[in-house]
Amino acid sequence: MGRIDEDSIRRVLEATDIVDVVGSYLSLKRAGSRWKACCPFHNEKTPSFIVDQTRQNFKCFGCGEGGSAITFVMKMENLGFADTVRRLAEKAGITLVEEVYDAAEEKRRKARTALLVAHKKAAEFFHRLLLRSPKAAEARAYLNSRGYGADMAKRWQVGWAPDSSREFLAWARKEGLPDQVLIDSGLANRGERGDLYARFRDRLMFPINNVYGECVAFSGRILRPQENVGKYVNSPETSIFKKGDVVFALDRARGPMGKSGKALLCEGQLDVIACHEAGISFAVAPLGTAFTPEHARTLSRYASRIVVCFDADKAGMAAADRAFRELAPFGKDVYLVNLPEGDDPDSFMKREGKEAFSEMVEQARPFFEVRIERAKERGLLTDAAASAAFAREMTALLACMSDPVARDLATADVATRMRTTVNDLRSAVRTAGRRKGREQAQSADRAAAAEVSQTQPPVKMDRAVAVLCELSLQNARAQGLIVDRIEELLEPMRMLQGGRILKKILARLPSPDSPAAIQAFLASLPQPERDALNLLNLDPVPIPDVDRSVQEACSGIAKAALERHIASLMAELADPSTDAARRLELSKLSVDLKRLLGTM
Ligand SMILES: [Zn+2]
Incomplete structure (x- = not known):
């Protein structure tokens, strides 16, 4: 490949x-x-x-x-x-x-496919065990205790990882999965004595899919509290799984997000599953990590309003602040769901019902409104010192907003709610913004430099060449006529900018009647040449007199080449180091060429 x-x-x-x-x-x-x-x-x-x-x-x-x-x-x-x-x-x-x-590319693709196959098979294996194995009774009971049955398990392909490494490894061998693939996929590890053991043992297994619905990792939850063991174990980062990039349930949620323009950002995977099961299909969550700029970029592609629904405790609020900081530069509206203190989506739904939760989500309000209301409820705005500290936090968050109009409106709103003067807050936000700007300028410069080196400016094109390019991509008959005259065009084209592109068109002849053929041709060009053509009008427009247009365009090329030739002679003439004999030759030649140009 x-x-x-x-x-x-x-x-x-x-x-x-x-x-x-x-x-x-x-x-x-x-x-x-x-x-x-x-x-x-x-x-x-x-x-x-x-x-x-x-x-x-x-x-x-x-x-x-x-x-x-x-x-x-x-x-x-x-x-x-x-x-x-x-x-x-x-x-x-x-x-x-x-x-x-391409040997290296082929190797990379093979390795990737092997990891995807291992994950797909493992997900099916764990899922089968959860549904059928007598040993998975405790896992099923746990799901039931959370209010879920086999239907939900099937929809999310929830599984159970056997409690013994031996059982998992025996299955893997039977499936023909090589040890190295098991290690590379993070499904198994090598112990100190070199023996293989399964990473996930006696855990409820949630497959983590990429945006195309391919399983790329697992999240394993313990079934009963254990000392020194985390509630969740996730797959390690692999060549197909980068934690900071993957958004849980995005494969299911991206359609509904695009249609509704909204994303519901939850804290954990079980919250997301609870939301989807309750019919809120635009819910997603980051994966066991803090919200990253990459998460923000991904979500802002699909939705214009991000509704944050984190736990209503101190940690949840801090996480919401962080999500706001990452989302604000993308200019999206950030809303907060005002869950009662101590609740998460799941606990709220269990107690109040699905409809009540849907309503909570519908009633989400702009970030600062809810944020300040909560601070007031907690008595954070009663004494001067706490008020000042809180104001500094809000100022820093406001300064993250990239849209100046939205930032100004939010600043005025926050000032009113906190009973401070708008102008004071505005200037504080500006100062915070400048400080932040200085800190970011350096890294942004580097990023911009990297980007510039990737995209080059479009190739420059002489107008006469551009006209011929347009004609030969717009109209099949024009293309044919131009190809017929290629012999006379080649020489002048060498003098003109963009001639290489026209030569490529005439060598490959993409059919102007097929938009796909034109797009495929464009896609095959290096970016600077492609961009040059994209600046032209490539619409398949009716051309009243094709023969005459082609005739004019071709003589336009000859004329432009001649003009360019004359210009280069004049430049040589103007050069003081040109000797007398050459000068005479040049002026004769230029007179002849100018006369020729006059007849065109
Ligand atoms: Zn745009």
Whole structure:
């Protein structure tokens, strides 16, 4: 496996509808022949993100992002080009022809597949045991005590890991899973004497899926309190599992999140399961780690409002503050569910019922409103010292907000609620923002430098070349006429900027009648050349007089090349080091060329 050939890319794009692809992430609204949504790549409240079904591409008029279904998935999922094409091919049921054999890439893919297979098999094994094994009676009883039966266990593929390493290893051998794969997947470890043992023993097993619903890790919960043993053990980080990246239940929640524009952020996996079982299908949770910037980036792609529902205790509040700090730079609305003190979603639902909980979620209010209300309830705003400390915390949080208008409104709101003057708070937020800005400037500079080195500016193109590129990608007849004249075009094209791109078009001849072929051709170009073409109008527009347009464009090329030639002669003439004989030659030549130009 290695590079994917252009024909395969074209077939994948032909079998893929960009409206389906984008629609599975965002809620699209029809606008004439096109579709509209709020752009997932920059922060906006009114949609300027357009999907064009005819051209099979998307374009954001706010931030300039644009491209094919492949580009969209690459950006949304942070995947490489080849992996994206493979994924879309799989969805469309297309077998890819991969051109160049790449040994390192092949090895990486094989290792990844082996880990995914091991996880898939293990999830099925644990699940079977939970449902059927007599030894899993305690695990089933535990689930029942939490109010869950076999239905929920099946929906979430909950399992039970046997209490003996021997049983797990015997199963793994029977399945033909090599020891090294068991170790690499984190399902087993090697002891001091080199013997293998299972990581998860006598635990309730929750599979953790990536965004495509593939099991990439497990979270194992103990069944009875044990000393010096954590309630949960998660898989270690592996090549398919990075804790800070994975959001629990995102594979199920991303559709509902896109449709409702909302994400419910819970603290733990059982909270999320409880929410989904209660019909709140846009609930997710980070995985046994604090909320990371990567989590924030992921959620903000799918939802414009993040509703935080953490435990109503001190630790939960601190975690909510942290989530706010990470989410605020993405300009999303952060809301808080005001659970009664000491409750978590699960305990609240058990006591008050599912409907009451859904209502709590519906009644979530803006972050600062709930945050200040709670501080008041706890008497944090009664004495001056505590008030000042609390104000500093709020100031630091306000300073994290990237949207200046929203920040100003929130600042005014917080000032009113805390009975301080708006101007004092505003200037405190500005100072905090500047301090934060200085701290971040350095790392941002580095990040920006790295990004710049990745995206290069579009290749410059002479206008005459651009016209020919447009014609040959817009209209099949024009393309044919231009190819017929390739001999006369080659020489002048060498003089002009962007000539290489035109040569590539004429060498590969992507069909202007097939948007997929055009997109596949664009996808195969290096980024600076692709961006140069994306700046042009590649719409399949009707051209009134194709023959004349091509004729004019071709003589435009000759003319532009001639002008460029004359300009270079004049530059040489202007150079004082040019000797007299050469000068004479140059001026004669330039007179001839100018005369020729006059006849064109
Ligand atoms: Zn945008």
